[in-house]
Amino acid sequence: xxxxxxxxxxxxxxxxxxxxxxxxxxxxxxxxxxxxxxxxxxxxxxxxxxxxxxxxxxxxxxxxx
Numbered sequence: 001x002x003x004x005x006x007x008x009x010x011x012x013x014x015x016x017x018x019x020x021x022x023x024x025x026x027x028x029x030x031x032x033x034x035x036x037x038x039x040x041x042x043x044x045x046x047x048x049x050x051x052x053x054x055x056x057x058x059x060x061x062x063x064x065x
Contacts, residue, residue: 024042025044
């Protein structure tokens with residue numbers, strides 16, 4: 001069973017990094033005329049996702065470092 005210890009340690013490191021990357025750093029919501037227009041979510045990995053209330057606009061994903 002010791003042949004799998006390196007694989008398990010490697011997978012644990014990958015899962016721990018994914019957990020850190022998916023944790024939220026900040027949430028910003030902008031309002032205009034009583035409705036939300038944009039929602040900006042920043043993750044600890046540096047990824048910033050901008051969601052728009054207007055369905056004609058696509059969500060924007062940026063990587064800030």
